Amino acid sequence: MSDGDQMTPSRPVRLATRTVAISVFLLLIAGALVTSTGSGLAVPDWPLSYGKLMPPMVGGILYEHGHRMIAATVATMVGLQILVLGFRRTDRTTFRLGLAAFGAILAQAVLGGLTVLFLLPPAISSAHAGLAQIVFALTATIALRTSLFWSRFTDAAPRAAVEHGLRTRASRLALWAAGATYVQILLGAIVRHTGAGLAIPDWPLSFGKVVPTGAEWATDGVLAHFLHRTFAWAVAALVVAAALALRKLDAIPGLRRLSTLWLGLVALQVALGATSVWTGKAVWATSAHLAVGGLLWIAGVLAAVLLARAATLSPAPAAAEVGEPQEAAA
Amino acid sequence: MRTDFRSDASKSMKTFPASRPLWGALVPLAFLIAACSPNAPEAPKAPAGPAGKLGTAVVAGRVTLEGAPPLNTRVTMATDPFCNGQHPGETELPEVAVGPDGGLENVLLRVTEGVSGVYAAPAEAKTLDQKGCAYSPRVLAIMTGQPLEIVSSDATIHNVHAAAKENRAFNLGMPAPGTRYTRTFEKPEIVPFRCDVHPWMRAFVAVLPHPFFAVTAADGRFEIRDLPAGTYTVEAWHEKLPRQTFTLTLADGETATHDVAFPSVPSA
Ligand code: HEM
Numbered sequence: 026m027s028d029g030d031q032m033t034p035s036r037p038v039r040l041a042t043r044t045v046a047i048s049v050f051l052l053l054i055a056g057a058l059v060t061s062t063g064s065g066l067a068v069p070d071w072p073l074s075y076g077k078l079m080p081p082m083v084g085g086i087l088y089e090h091g092h093r094m095i096a097a098t099v100a101t102m103v104g105l106q107i108l109v110l111g112f113r114r115t116d117r118t119t120f121r122l123g124l125a126a127f128g129a130i131l132a133q134a135v136l137g138g139l140t141v142l143f144l145l146p147p148a149i150s151s152a153h154a155g156l157a158q159i160v161f162a163l164t165a166t167i168a169l170r171t172s173l174f175w176s177r178f179t180d181a182a183p184r185a186a187v188e189h190g191l192r193t194r195a196s197r198l199a200l201w202a203a204g205a206t207y208v209q210i211l212l213g214a215i216v217r218h219t220g221a222g223l224a225i226p227d228w229p230l231s232f233g234k235v236v237p238t239g240a241e242w243a244t245d246g247v248l249a250h251f252l253h254r255t256f257a258w259a260v261a262a263l264v265v266a267a268a269l270a271l272r273k274l275d276a277i278p279g280l281r282r283l284s285t286l287w288l289g290l291v292a293l294q295v296a297l298g299a300t301s302v303w304t305g306k307a308v309w310a311t312s313a314h315l316a317v318g319g320l321l322w323i324a325g326v327l328a329a330v331l332l333a334r335a336a337t338l339s340p341a342p343a344a345a346e347v348g349e350p351q352e353a354a355a
Numbered sequence: 356m357r358t359d360f361r362s363d364a365s366k367s368m369k370t371f372p373a374s375r376p377l378w379g380a381l382v383p384l385a386f387l388i389a390a391c392s393p394n395a396p397e398a399p400k401a402p403a404g405p406a407g408k409l410g411t412a413v414v415a416g417r418v419t420l421e422g423a424p425p426l427n428t429r430v431t432m433a434t435d436p437f438c439n440g441q442h443p444g445e446t447e448l449p450e451v452a453v454g455p456d457g458g459l460e461n462v463l464l465r466v467t468e469g470v471s472g473v474y475a476a477p478a479e480a481k482t483l484d485q486k487g488c489a490y491s492p493r494v495l496a497i498m499t500g501q502p503l504e505i506v507s508s509d510a511t512i513h514n515v516h517a518a519a520k521e522n523r524a525f526n527l528g529m530p531a532p533g534t535r536y537t538r539t540f541e542k543p544e545i546v547p548f549r550c551d552v553h554p555w556m557r558a559f560v561a562v563l564p565h566p567f568f569a570v571t572a573a574d575g576r577f578e579i580r581d582l583p584a585g586t587y588t589v590e591a592w593h594e595k596l597p598r599q600t601f602t603l604t605l606a607d608g609e610t611a612t613h614d615v616a617f618p619s620v621p622s623a
Contacts, residue, residue, distance in 0.1 A: 062554070063551065063554050064551055064552075064554075065551065066514060066516050066526050066551040067514060067551040067552045068514070068528075069514045069516070069526040069527055069528045070528060075512060075528045075530045076528070076530070080512065080530070081511075081512055083434060083435040083436070083437070083511060083512060083552065084434045084435045084438075084552035084553045084554075085434075085551045085552045085553070085554060086512065086552055087434070089551075144516070144518075144524050144525075144526055
């Protein structure tokens with residue numbers, strides 16, 4: 026039995042992995058609320074909270090301690106997921122992804138603790154934000170690989186009549202789009218954790234111009250903020266290109282729907298970035314911007330995973346392998 | 356070693372059950388990290404150099420705001436029933452606190468030029484209290500090495516987050532009335548204090564290398580005493596308004612009067 030050719034996972038496994046991925050997404054939103062409400066240091070100690078397991082949930086403690094409680098629950102769920110994956114004999118790759126997700130969420134807990142104890146240093150807070158999205162990607166991929174859709178995809182993809190060149194192009198674009206989205210997430214984290222969210226007060230222009238000038242560059246946070254808002258266009262272009270490339274493969278099940286979702290998410294994300302600026306960083310806007318940023322990243326990851334799967338199920342024709350060795354390698 | 360919060364504030368520290376392997380691995384690591392956190396007090400260092408002199412000159416005056424007072428931030432304290440009980444409905448923050456006759460409270464006046472020598476810090480502490488979900492006083496000045504006592508009179512939980520840049524920043528838990536910490540700062544700077552549980556709470560602790568400073572009272576009046584004869588530049592600092600400076604020359608025993616007027620700004 027080759028890796029990944031497992032039988033369709035049972036209903037409890039499917040339910041468990043999906044619940045874990047959704048819980049990680051909810052944890053991401055809880056984390057977003059901590060920063061957006063400025064509650065990151067409302068509890069000064071860690072791992073306990075004011076020396077207790079349960080401090081009074083007033084003011085910023087509601088967000089900060091609430092985030093810790095949700096995180097402890099989700100970390101336990103990610104740990105239990107390993108047992109489910111091992112016990113129910115899912116394939117080796119999925120099991121390893123489960124181990125990786127658990128390792129990443131433990132590292133995430135330590136980073137979270139460090140942010141509290143070292144008073145939110147931007148580098149650690151940004152790493153915490155970045156690793157959160159890796160945990161999300163790992164658990165979403167596990168949920169995908171244990172879904173009914175994955176089994177249907179495994180059956181249908183080899184039979185789908187798609188041109189090899191189109192598939193490799195889509196695959197490459199999906200990887201670029203997902204990679205760029207992740208870089209953009211890290212840039213966003215730097216903007217957020219260095220307090221540069223309103224360093225440029227207008228949008229789409231910057232200080233009324235296309236590019237800031239002179240002394241504006243010397244203002245704290247302008248460079249990071251400008252890089253984030255400008256790189257957004259590169260992300261948007263790559264996502265649109267990748268999503269359109271996916272549409273050309275609509276003989277493979279699911280890809281058309283994913284493409285539509287991906288296009289919708291990128292438009293929504295740019296709109297939420299703009300709204301974060303226009304509303305002077307309204308809590309709902311910045312939190313939604315972080316959450317939709319996560320979904321946009323997951324759309325890219327899932328597209329890349331599905332295309333890689335399609336490639337292993339229906340490898341390149343022999344002629345193409347001879348003619349285009351570098352493409353086959355990519 | 357433990358973080359300060361636990362060592363000062365909680366005598367009966369509870370520990371997390373380390374039975375599950377996850378916590379068994381995580382908890383010791385967490386406490387190891389906690390031991391390295393920046394919340395431990397810094398050991399005061401004795402300043403070196405020739406001793407500074409005290410004199411008999413005084414500069415006194417009044418700080419006012421010219422024009423209409425700006426709009427201060429308005430908040431509701433509904434997220435904490437205790438604070439909400441103290442300040443029901445909407446509360447205006449005392450960012451720009453102007454008295455009925457234009458006197459401006461909470462302005463720091465400090466000599467920025469003209470002082471030489473090293474001044475020893477007084478041993479007696481100054482107190483920063485948390486009362487009615489606000490810091491009291493909002494602006495406080497101390498000398499480098501002088502103890503700052505941080506207390507809470509409130510029957511709710513606070514954290515005291517000193518966002519120092521030149522000195523070591525810290526974040527302390529004040530879980531109940533009667534909690535008390537003493538800290539010193541070794542380098543001059545104005546340290547913003549905030550409570551992240553109640554984000555409207557702000558204080559500013561000015562740390563100065565000499566004793567020539569004052570903070571204006573509710574009527575805007577100030578007095579800087581014990582200056583030796585000389586020429587000084589005095590800065591008037593306000594948390595929201597642009598700084599003002601003036602220069603004056605004082606003879607021994609002289610009391611000079613100098614008023615300061617801040618121009619208003621549209622909103623605080
Ligand atoms: C389309 C691609 C974009 C992605 C994937 C993205 C992603 C993100 C993420 C994930 C964060 C939060 C980081 C964290 O703390 O974890 C963030 C922050 C931010 N982004 Fe974006 N962003 C995009 C476009 C934009 C645009 C077009 C703007 C418009 C100016 C913008 C403005 C901001 C601002 C102001 C913040 C900081 C919010 C705060 O301080 O709370 N973003 N971005």
